[in-house]
Amino acid sequence: MTTTKLPIHLQDSTLYRTQSYINGQWVAADDASTFTVDNPSTGAIIAKVCNLGAAETERAIDAANKAQKAWRARTGKDRAAILRRWFDLILANAEDLAQIMTLEQGKPIAESRGEIVYGASFVEWFAEQAKRVTGDIMASPNASNRMLVMREPIGVCAAITPWNFPNAMITRKVAPALAAGCTVVLKPAEQTPLSALALAELAERAGIPAGVMNIIAADSERSIAVGKVLCASPIVKKVTFTGSTPVGRILLQQSAPTVKKLSLELGGLAPFIVFDDADIDAAVDGAIVSKYRNAGQTCVCANRLYVHAAVYDQFIEKLAVKVRSVLKVGDGFAQAVTQGPLIDDAAVAKVQEHVKDAVDKGAKVVMGGKAHALGGRFYEPTILSNVGEDMLCMREETFGPVAPVVKFTDEAHVIELANNTEYGLASYFYSRDVGRIFRVAEALEYGMVGVNTGLISNEVAPFGGVKQSGLGREGSIYGMDDFMELKYVCLGGI
Ligand SMILES: NC(=O)C1=CN([C@@H]2O[C@H](COP(=O)(O)OP(=O)(O)OC[C@H]3O[C@@H](n4cnc5c(N)ncnc54)[C@H](OP(=O)(O)O)[C@@H]3O)[C@@H](O)[C@H]2O)C=CC1
């Protein structure tokens, strides 16, 4: 653990871990190497984190495998009690966890506090679900047979998580895995390992046994080797990943030789449609939440806004007024800030590229459209009008605070445009016509549809996408299914 002076004040400084966690031990890299983590608001180095690799990952898999037998043998009720202690500890330490998150991820402290509660909700939910695993008895076509179906934990799971939700993407994977009786080896993103390691510290205090939850921190280069080991291992039975579609494809490919089960939460290109019968003020509020949460760095962010011609000017005007009045860019720790920095220079470059491409092709900058005066990784909340389908921001996930607004006139055509993508994660629309609500919700080729709301995520909802946005669902009553196998037992000679 670190004993050097921390860059922030924590009530409990022992949550600020820089070593990885394998088999209940805090460990450094075999070669003692480290990587730096910075504060995206200032660029200041906030930690040197041990940089683990392939050999340490093999040991973590081995530990998870050894722990698996005893963990799965416990009752669901027993596992639930331990998860519940983890949940209580996360909430008891919520302020420290939020401080760590804003420090390494940059999001406004209010959003970090919200994410800790959101992340904890998955631990509570799956602690409850651990007690509710059931099987089935089927009517046999043969009178002398009896047919049973049991649910069993799949075994050792690998989890790879992104930087945009450094807490909730971990709990949304680890909690259902542990509840089901699986053990886990998790690799967080290079940019946000501290939140993951703090969660491991609390897991240890909660009594999660050695080897059941292991965390391997690594920089981007070593992450590739870690990923290869996790995918190639015949011991690992499942990979669960949140991140970009290209990396999802790599993991799928790497897992083919060992025929693993995969859950993939990948990129999105969410359409946000405002029909002419919509409540425009509500649509503006929904667009702000959906587009600018986490500075536009979520996979369910509205990426493409389609607004009916009859309300287009009114919508843009109201959106611009609201963005100016409610969004404040700055350091996530500063008072009243709602928009932190982007995660790194590459993220800023991607946003700049999308805006430049749009402007070059004829888009009009309604507001923003440039780096914020604060400099660094801060980018102005941006609205673009006169947008066309050929622009990059309409074809690729921008992952930044840019709202391209397109005019449409026809319901069938806008559905066609919304569906004209390889992605299928979240979609949104605003309408007060009940017939249209059903028609459009059914026609959108997406895993999730928000109707008259821009915020759809919670622990009860099945989160996930169709097409190349991924495989499987997280959270909800279905979230443990991906961590369990069905076993059919046939009793003969009755
Ligand atoms: N669906 C979503 O929620 C997310 C989507 N994205 C999208 O992806 C874009 C790029 O973001 P980025 O952070 O690069 O996302 P990545 O998909 O590259 O990273 C997500 C996670 O995967 C790890 N990873 C990357 N490559 C490999 C590999 N070959 N083997 C094993 N693990 C790997 C990363 O580790 P490391 O950090 O060490 O490289 C990180 O833990 C964003 O602009 C956005 O469009 C990004 C994050 C989340």
Ligand SMILES: O=C(O)CCCC(=O)O
């Ligand atoms: O962006 C992601 O990777 C997850 C979306 C956050 C959420 O709404 O759960």
